[in-house]
Amino acid sequence: MASTEFTIDDLRRILREGAGTEEGVDLDADILDVAFEELGYESLALLETCGRIEREYGIALDDDALAEAQTPRALLKLVHGHLVTVHAG
Amino acid sequence: MTASVVVTGLGIAAPNGLGAADYWAATRKGHSGIGPVTRFDPSAYPARLAGEVPGFVAADHLPGRLLPQTDHMTRLALVSADWALQDAGIRPDGLPEYAAGVVTASSAGGFEFGQNELRALWSKGSQYVSAYQSFAWFYAVNTGQISIRHGLRGPSGVLVSDQAGGLDAIAHARRQIRRGSQVIVSGGVDASICPWGWVAQLTSGRLSTDDDPATAYRPFDAGASGHVAGEGGALLVLEDEQAARARDAHIYGRITGYGTTFDPRPGSGREPGLRRAIEIALRDAALTPGDIDVVFADAAAVPELDHIEARALTEVFGPRDVPVTAPKSMTGRLNSGAGPLDVATALLAIRDGVIPPTVNVSPHADYDLDLVIGQERATELRSALVVARGFGGFNSALVVSDAAPKARTS
Amino acid sequence: MRRRVVITGIGVMAPGGTGVKNFWSLLSEGRTATRGITFFDPAPFRSRVAAEIDFHPEDQGLTPQEIRRMDRAAQLVVVAAREAVAGSGLAPDTMDPHRTGVTIGSAVGATTGLDQEYRVVSDDGRLELVDHRYAVPHLYGHFVPSSFATEVAWATGAEGPSTVVSTGCTSGLDAIGHAVELIRENSADVMIAGATDAPISPITMACFDAIKATTPYNDEPGQASRPFDRTRNGFVLGEGAAVLVLEELGRAQRRGAHIYAEIGGYASRCNAFHMTGLRPDGREMAEAIRATLEEARLNASDIDYVNAHGSGTKQNDRHESAAFKRSLGEHAYRVPVSSIKSMIGHSLGAIGSLEIAACALAMAENVIPPTANLHNPDPECDLDYVPISAREARLDQVLSVGSGFGGFQSAMVLTRPERNTA
Numbered sequence: 001m002a003s004t005e006f007t008i009d010d011l012r013r014i015l016r017e018g019a020g021t022e023e024g025v026d027l028d029a030d031i032l033d034v035a036f037e038e039l040g041y042e043s044l045a046l047l048e049t050c051g052r053i054e055r056e057y058g059i060a061l062d063d064d065a066l067a068e069a070q071t072p073r074a075l076l077k078l079v080h081g082h083l084v085t086v087h088a089g
Numbered sequence: 090m091t092a093s094v095v096v097t098g099l100g101i102a103a104p105n106g107l108g109a110a111d112y113w114a115a116t117r118k119g120h121s122g123i124g125p126v127t128r129f130d131p132s133a134y135p136a137r138l139a140g141e142v143p144g145f146v147a148a149d150h151l152p153g154r155l156l157p158q159t160d161h162m163t164r165l166a167l168v169s170a171d172w173a174l175q176d177a178g179i180r181p182d183g184l185p186e187y188a189a190g191v192v193t194a195s196s197a198g199g200f201e202f203g204q205n206e207l208r209a210l211w212s213k214g215s216q217y218v219s220a221y222q223s224f225a226w227f228y229a230v231n232t233g234q235i236s237i238r239h240g241l242r243g244p245s246g247v248l249v250s251d252q253a254g255g256l257d258a259i260a261h262a263r264r265q266i267r268r269g270s271q272v273i274v275s276g277g278v279d280a281s282i283c284p285w286g287w288v289a290q291l292t293s294g295r296l297s298t299d300d301d302p303a304t305a306y307r308p309f310d311a312g313a314s315g316h317v318a319g320e321g322g323a324l325l326v327l328e329d330e331q332a333a334r335a336r337d338a339h340i341y342g343r344i345t346g347y348g349t350t351f352d353p354r355p356g357s358g359r360e361p362g363l364r365r366a367i368e369i370a371l372r373d374a375a376l377t378p379g380d381i382d383v384v385f386a387d388a389a390a391v392p393e394l395d396h397i398e399a400r401a402l403t404e405v406f407g408p409r410d411v412p413v414t415a416p417k418s419m420t421g422r423l424n425s426g427a428g429p430l431d432v433a434t435a436l437l438a439i440r441d442g443v444i445p446p447t448v449n450v451s452p453h454a455d456y457d458l459d460l461v462i463g464q465e466r467a468t469e470l471r472s473a474l475v476v477a478r479g480f481g482g483f484n485s486a487l488v489v490s491d492a493a494p495k496a497r498t499s
Numbered sequence: 500m501r502r503r504v505v506i507t508g509i510g511v512m513a514p515g516g517t518g519v520k521n522f523w524s525l526l527s528e529g530r531t532a533t534r535g536i537t538f539f540d541p542a543p544f545r546s547r548v549a550a551e552i553d554f555h556p557e558d559q560g561l562t563p564q565e566i567r568r569m570d571r572a573a574q575l576v577v578v579a580a581r582e583a584v585a586g587s588g589l590a591p592d593t594m595d596p597h598r599t600g601v602t603i604g605s606a607v608g609a610t611t612g613l614d615q616e617y618r619v620v621s622d623d624g625r626l627e628l629v630d631h632r633y634a635v636p637h638l639y640g641h642f643v644p645s646s647f648a649t650e651v652a653w654a655t656g657a658e659g660p661s662t663v664v665s666t667g668c669t670s671g672l673d674a675i676g677h678a679v680e681l682i683r684e685n686s687a688d689v690m691i692a693g694a695t696d697a698p699i700s701p702i703t704m705a706c707f708d709a710i711k712a713t714t715p716y717n718d719e720p721g722q723a724s725r726p727f728d729r730t731r732n733g734f735v736l737g738e739g740a741a742v743l744v745l746e747e748l749g750r751a752q753r754r755g756a757h758i759y760a761e762i763g764g765y766a767s768r769c770n771a772f773h774m775t776g777l778r779p780d781g782r783e784m785a786e787a788i789r790a791t792l793e794e795a796r797l798n799a800s801d802i803d804y805v806n807a808h809g810s811g812t813k814q815n816d817r818h819e820s821a822a823f824k825r826s827l828g829e830h831a832y833r834v835p836v837s838s839i840k841s842m843i844g845h846s847l848g849a850i851g852s853l854e855i856a857a858c859a860l861a862m863a864e865n866v867i868p869p870t871a872n873l874h875n876p877d878p879e880c881d882l883d884y885v886p887i888s889a890r891e892a893r894l895d896q897v898l899s900v901g902s903g904f905g906g907f908q909s910a911m912v913l914t915r916p917e918r919n920t921a
Contacts, residue, residue, distance in 0.1 A: 044221075051709050196642075206706070218708075219706070227667065227904070229666050236769045246664065264680060351658045352658070
């Protein structure tokens with residue numbers, strides 16, 4: 001059963017599992033507005049991350065919208081929008 | 090005119106020692122790394138022994154970002170390549186653009202990674218397959234990951250010829266240096282000790298089903314009953330000799346000769362290709378059989394294959410005329426890692442003037458080989474022949490010689 | 500004096516028609532062989548199109564035991580090798596087995612056979628400890644794809660240097676390049692060289708879905724592969740095999756062989772950048788092209804046609820166009836460039852050999868195969884991509900390039916041997 005909430009801690013966990021942690025980066029710091037690129041995650045890492053989010057939460061993220069989501073805050077917002085839609089319907 | 094190609098760095102991950110120093114110390118003493126499979130529960134399978142690399146914790150050596158996207162064999166290869174470059178004292182970013190490359194051998198790729206993704210696919214669904222499956226299992230992954238880690242952008246490659254492939258890769262690295270590259274990181278690491286890899290290897294019909302580590306893998310023994318599969322291998326730094334001397338590098342030795350052939354198709358009645366591969370390698374090295382001081386055998390431990398190898402060696406060198414050894418009796422057969430590990434071992438043997446032993450073997454009298462058994466043998470070594478054969482007909486032979494340049498004719 | 504290497508035989512197994520003749524008809528007529536996947540139910544996948552071969556191994560002369568023993572990729576390459584050798588006029592009594600070798604490229608080996616066999620031994624993933632009692636007897640040949648070289652050597656009688664080259668999607672070019680080096684260095688006189696991949700299986704579709712590399716353009720499968728088009732959004736997975744008979748020039752001339760083309764030059768570089776990503780400026784591919792031209796002793800302006808990698812991903816086609824400009828300068832804007840992947844899809848490691856076969860046939864016919872489905876050129880890809888229809892042109896020097904996961908960038912030039920025989 002898919003969860004209804006997606007928090008920064010969920011994102012941290014999925015990033016760690018799916019893409020690992022860049023040396024010198026503290027994911028537990030305030031990373032909401034730090035670009036994924038600065039956190040050491042390139043497009044492949046984000047594809048893996050989003051694949052994990054999609055199957056865990058039972059949603060499908062739009063390719064173009066994903067490309068726009070360049071920070072954790074933007075990604076959280078995108079995922080949250082889908083969760084609301086899914087569970088409202 | 091062809092450039093002389095030398096080896097200036099070694100990186101080793103072997104079942105009886107992680108790192109060149111541990112491996113070489115264990116190998117000289119005849120310490121075997123063969124034991125019960127621990128990477129999965131082998132009790133339901135007919136073969137239950139393996140040579141597993143001890144004490145390898147990937148996170149101690151590699152950045153966290155690399156771990157989710159790498160198979161065990163790639164992690165071993167990356168660490169071995171790191172060690173080889175450190176040993177050579179080379180900083181790749183100080184080399185000219187495109188002067189350095191990577192040529193590795195592979196046999197089954199990242200088979201355990203592939204196994205896990207196949208399981209995800211069929212038990213959970215296609216959306217559970219990792220993005221990294223697009224490369225983490227494939228045969229080119231070690232060359233790609235090593236090149237990225239060290240910024241090696243020159244001519245690079247990947248060869249697959251089962252257990253002969255490791256020698257083919259080193260020979261191809263030499264070819265690239267002769268064509269103008271300065272440094273090539275070359276060798277092979279394989280590791281398929283996982284249930285799916287085990288089932289695949291069982292179908293070769295060559296895995297020993299003996300449960301006793303002391304008798305399971307006995308090449309050239311009357312009791313030979315197949316081999317134990319192992320994991321690991323070696324990465325070497327090959328370098329243009331002039332460039333190595335110009336930077337005062339420590340030189341382990343030179344790659345002086347190589348030959349490769351393919352066996353006739355089954356049932357043809359024609360002679361197997363192994364003797365010819367050895368002869369081509371000697372001719373390429375401009376050496377006579379008498380110049381070879383030790384042979385590192387392929388050591389299949391399948392009676393028919395042992396017979397073919399023993400016969401090729403006695404035909405080329407004469408009965409009992411050259412010491413023969415199989416340190417892989419301590420590691421198991423490492424597939425594409427075997428040839429590079431034997432080349433590294435031969436270079437260490439030349440350095441220290443000792444032939445490491447073959448363990449657990451009482452040579453079959455019919456073979457007429459001077460097999461170095463039980464203990465190491467001290468002797469001056471200038472040139473060694475390494476032999477490797479791959480499943481399906483591949484024969485390769487490589488000659489390594491000491492660092493002192495041979496007097497050149499003309 | 501350098502030993503020169505020529506192509507004296509070609510064999511092809513490609514989507515849309517097997518054999519050299521059908522392959523060339525498809526390319527020269529600009530027809531596409533991409534279609535909705537029929538090999539398995541594609542419903543769960545994002546990309547549901549592929550370029551499949553209608554292949555019946557028993558109709559192609561393979562015996563029941565050969566069919567049981569070999570993965571589909573091995574079957575394809577053996578059939579192609581037989582066609583190549585038959586067409587070359589080499590007969591068993593005129594071949595020295597010791598001086599004949601084999602190099603076969605493959606990116607993903609027996610992945611389809613492994614996928615099928617894993618389903619059985621794991622009982623569709625139920626068993627973690629897979630059951631060896633359900634394994635097919637020749638699974639080892641799927642496990643290590645050097646079996647492809649073994650099968651081709653057995654089919655052709657080769658006993659010289661033999662190996663599989665596996666450098667991702669440049670495998671096909673690199674296998675031919677490797678064979679050329681072996682003949683030049685006098686390790687062989689004849690090489691049976693080519694490549695094969697048969698990756699259209701659930702595991703491959705799933706992993707390319709995960710990185711969104713394959714196209715989700717499922718509605719009109721015949722138009723799904725759209726290299727250099729503004730609307731392109733990924734490649735179409737294909738399958739196939741091509742094999743060449745490569746021969747030392749003097750030997751070929753002495754026996755009066757038909758010579759398709761000479762391999763004038765070959766080079767490969769690695770981008771050391773990313774396993775799947777490309778540096779936008781195309782510098783490593785440009786360097787491979789530069790080194791290839793240097794080896795062939797040609798100037799950029801000598802190139803009459805460029806067979807592009809042209810996979811149809813957003814990233815690749817831009818990268819490649821940049822590499823052409825960087826290496827060929829102003830000539831990049833004049834020389835015709837096309838991608839046959841628009842018609843036969845992207846068969847991973849096999850495609851490099853299929854493209855060299857296409858180049859050799861193009862030179863024989865003086866016809867440039869087009870880039871199909873190119874209706875809306877991408878402003879960032881502003882070269883002459885020979886859209887839609889084939890074009891007649893005198894082709895004396897042809898360049899083919901490839902780009903692969905792992906960072907491999909390779910280039911090869913074909914020339915006409917008579918040009919510098921004098």
